[in-house]
Amino acid sequence: MRRTFGIRASLLMGAALAASPALAQTTETPPAAPADSASVVEDQGDGDIVVTARRRAESVIDVPIAMSVVTGDQLERTGAVDITALQDKTPNLTLQIARGSNSTLIAFSRGVGQQDPLWGFEPGVGLYLDDVYVARPQGAVLDIFDVERVEVLRGPQGTLYGRNTIGGAIKYVTKRLGNDYAATARASYGSYNQFDLVGQVTVPIGDTFAIGGAIARYKRDGYGTNLTTGADQYDKDVLAARVSAEWTPTDAIFVRVAGDRTLDRSNPRHGTRLVGNGNDPRYAPTGNVYDTRAGIGDRNRVVAQGLSLTGEFSLSDLLTFKSISAYREGATNTVIDFDNTALPTLDVPAEYDDNQFTQELQLLLQGDRVQGVVGLYYLNATASGAFDTVVGGLNLTTLTSGEVKTKSYAAFGDISFDVTDRLKISGGLRYTKDDKTGTVFRRNYAGIRSPRFGNANAVPGLIRTDYTNDRSFDQFTPRVSISYEPRRDLNLYASWGRGFKSGGFDMRGDAVFTPTTVNGYDPEKITSYEVGMKGAFLDRTLFLNMAGYYSRYTDQQVTIQVPNIAGGIASFVDNAGKADIYGLEIEGRMVPSRNFSAQVSFGYTNADYKEFLTFIGGGTTPVDVSNQRVFQNTPEFTAAASFTASTDFAGGSLSVTPEVTLRSDYALFEIPTPALDQDGYALVNAAANWISGDGRYRLGMALRNLTDQRYRVGGYNFPGAVFGNSIIGYYGPPRTATATFEVKF
Template sequence: MNRLVKTVLLAGAAWGALSASAVAQEASAEPQASTIDDVVVTARRREETLKDVPVAVSAFSSEQLEQKGAADITELTRSAPSLTLQAARGSNSTLISFIRGVGQQDPLWGFEPGVGLYMDDVYIARPQAAVLDIFDIQRIEILRGPQGTLYGRNTIGGAIKYVTKRIDADEPEGQIRASYGSFNQRDVVASAELPFNEKFGISAAVARYLRDGYGTNLNTGNEHYNKDVTAARISAEWTPTDNLFFRLAGDIVQDDSNARHGHRELAPSPASVYDTNAGAGDANRVEAKGLSLTGEWNVNDWLTLKSVTAYRDGRTRGNIDFDNLPAPILDIPARYDDDQLSQEFQAVFGGDRWSGVAGVYYLDATASGAFDTVLGLANLTTLTAGSVDTKSYAIFGDFSYDLTDALSLSVGGRWTHDEKTGTVFRQQYLGIRSPSFGNSAAVPFGAPRTNYTATREFEKFTPRVSVSYKLSPDLTTYVSWGQGFKSGGFDMRGDAVLYPDTVKGYEPETVETWEIGLKGSLFDNRFNFATAIYDSSYEDQQITTQYPAGATVASVVDNVGSSSIRGWEFEGRLRVSDNLSLNGMLSYTDAQFDQFLAYIPTGPLNANCPTLPGCIVDVSDKRDFQNTPEWTGSISATYTHWMANGSSIAFIPSASYRGDYQLFETANPVLDQDAFWMFDASLVWTSADDRLTVGLHGKNLSDEEYRVGGYVFPGALFGDSLIGYYGAPQTVTATVGLKF
């Protein structure tokens, strides 16, 4: 209750400060100050202005992101409230995402995200290759809180919508952007739109990203934290009649960056946090590709039918050296494979006082893989392999009705049925690496530790209700309540010898969220803002714990009990004058475990548990949320000066703050990240005809060293592995863009 009161008081203070600020600005604002254009989003599957949507959503246009020199979606962490987006430990392109403390901590095959990622209307089920580079987009939307009534799968924490451009040119046009920067960065992005006539056109975009490493593998001499990525998209659009539209789109991403082994935090430790002495190998390859067909039929003035058919698959081949030393003390060679086929039908409808969306969704996906846990000091390797087949069916809908000109009611729901079949195999071998990873001489050591195939079904109905009220044509307040659901599954690392119940799998998790929001514009549309408080109850949260166990590494997926997440968010944009605009955001998150029922093995980690193989213990007083700082914030300014010849130059400085946070639920004073500031700045010149741009972008100008991931495997047999992964250092990039 104290935490709820604290959050409400903070929100009340924010509302009060907002009102006071509004009065002050109205009194002092220059009469000639420009207005801010309304931002159109499709957060509720239909076009609406951002300030009218009763959902906590942030939107970033392609122009905004290009002006700031944003390279990929992880940079949105600096601009959106309550958001964590970062590359997974050991990876250049695997995405770890959290919104309001809800997300996915484990990118292994078979585990599913709590934040749904959508490219256009296609759900991307796996995090590999999901650190999407920003090119050829229209906008990116970040939806916070459960979104199951609007999106088909796994959005209990929120959703990220990556919206690509559609063809809107009357004649062929294109653009090219080239960049050169620190660490020999060389980027080229080219795109073109080719409308053959009023009914048919083709668009294409290709991007090539190259950069030397921030550090070096001192053992092999190869680059470490380098980038070698190729990405491309192509689409064909056909409009046979005014009421029909079809789009066939394909995309591919290929990441050949070297493996990221991290930095050994204990001696012997390289001087630079970007260097390593890893001996597991630097080869790494990630590839993801997809094909989608979208059809839209405007049946009449109030009904549009839509179909989205998509297929995606991906392959990952890589190595992670957990000990960061030349010898194979704790090495993990791995491979992942996945594919998914999805079909969604939507009906979008609307009249004078009502609107909504209803749909059905189907997903048939397989995620599989294998990895070795190599313990060189014991001459022992544990092979873990398996797969999860998922068939998911969902029916969802969201309906809004204007009870009066000011008062609106929205009611929605989603029914989900998942069927999962998991296969897990775990076998130890005498030798360095198993036969699956090149050592045909390895000898099986005992019987398989895990060897089972099991099927489970999960089903849930999750509703959502919201009421919004227009205080004025420019101000809307809303109250919403909703539930989110993510199905259970099987632990792909589960060791049935150490934890026999692993064959039963783990249960679903749910989130129930209350939210109160206020959004709109003030001062004749010169100040746009959105603020909200929320209160979430998180039940049966799925958390993976890995720990040393004898001569192997064991894993347990616990449904840990319950937790409470409460917070406040604010974001706004003020147009001070024709030349100057300010953007800012601030968020507060109070996330606490109320109950954390963890499996703890017998032995030094739990001396009070004498019986084999272990005990279930409530350790909520010793656990905290990972990747969830209490405070985050940012502020940026855009000052634009127009030259006499019509060209313009814009200066965009920004500062972002991220409070201290843990990398795992269990605190670790060496790995846990202290609070820090990040400072960026951009200088962009644009020609009078908007065809030529020249930019200079500085990132992390204070050269802050901050951790985004880590591993902890103590003990001499594991090389006292304490590994940290770091965000990018200070960089400066020059960019030239040409439209033709």
């Protein structure tokens, strides 16, 4: 790490609003809960869900935003290990573990996202850990422990959440401590020698102070084997922990300090070859998609950690002041073997380093007819790294290194006004200004690896890129909505909003092939229209949410890497032009009795490029290739269905939950690649849980991917003899079974 952990966290006082983990929906107005609303808003049996999508506690049915809410209990009891399981429960969402890693997140919502996790590139779906923005995707595959709920907000959230939420936002809300002693221990054992241990404890000290913590150890053998080194492929070796302290001296003051750390020492995922390279047996695909022949090694280490302080001060019955201060940092050392052979045909050792300090100030208004929030936001972040591109057949290595420094400033406000008891209007506006400094260095070396990665005898060659440049980007992102409630438990709404993702500099940019790379690339922007309905029907036994949307997407940032005639790989970041995206989302829940419930979801996305300008093949003149490009990681259809049936059994309650999820065909890159693109598939999961009558004990069994479906979640495409015709794929988990025992003290 470049800086001592926490040294920048000059933390101010503030507090976070949270919400109930109830399972269904209601339009009942929640109380104006101070501070820790997760502790005071309880499920009273009517299925109330309170969320903080608009930075204040509201019933989910009152929020004019398409969103899904999944509780931590739901995720745990269905065997979900990390947040990528949300993709099975949320329409038009893709959450995957990135190519070659175990803890780097790739996120797309409604066709908008970012697949490239290289330092300096911004995500298109924002991730928040207890209202703290997580700027980098490394270490962002959050495991399911100590979580109250996860809120998935779809569509641009630029007014309240700002930059880089152009496709939506994911809010991971951890559990609050409360004022009572509590402890939980959970142990799981499953397929591939999976062994997980999770422990949580809350200890009150007096009437106003409590401390607590949670620790999780995840260990699993690989789904496959590295046939060259003998190491496990697709294994898991993660240690994660969170600690917090809460102080509530009066009803008007709440303070929380929280820290978290995740250490991932899982082996790198090298993928598997999908095609051969002529008749050379060294490049032949393996018989098992989880096996590899990668020879670059099995070293991989990812650390992500953070410290935050939030506090809330009630100034009056109407006004509350809130502050959220946080410091986060991470470091990654990894290797990627693109050719998946014992040879150094196309190998990449890499390292990443990042840190960020954020400060947010909010003033919340909670009146009888007027509610809202205004605030200020500041981010100071640095993302840096280096990697070698080793082309062994040419005895050539290209070192790429650099960093991007970002300072971001924002002012925002969002106000809702109840025109009548049935008609509500909301308006919001955010101004964001980003100042960025990018430094990029690329140099050729004769030899296998550069001095940076251990080859002191490498012979320096042509410097391909060497520059430092500054750019500033600013944008207004407004949002307006109107809601009408023709009756209790029914909300009809329409909204219009804009979002943007900041511009920047291509960290792989080659100034020899593309001299304009030193100028960087522009922000991308989206304008979105949405109409929706949220309601409860049939005496509150049926809950239904529907949303239709249309988006105009401009200047989309698309990263393209192609082999070049000099034996290296050229990188381009195109501002692609224009695209139209429209679709439909439906989520339903039926609760006919206390012993039975059913859930369904459906998503449809039609994403079409109207203009896609690129310099590839066009020299210094961009050409339009929109008829040859498609949206990546965006299936046209997603669907899911499940039910939970329970009965009294052995002094407790026994429940079973079968589930099926479907995804239609999708491409892994903008350029269709038949060898890589994934056909439609279905996954079948099932879970059973027994909970004792006093709620202290739980026995669970989770079966995932029962049909043992093979499906690609990522890949690379580097054809050509000099690159070993390296077309490789990465796959989702095979069939697994996991047994769990949990006890509460």
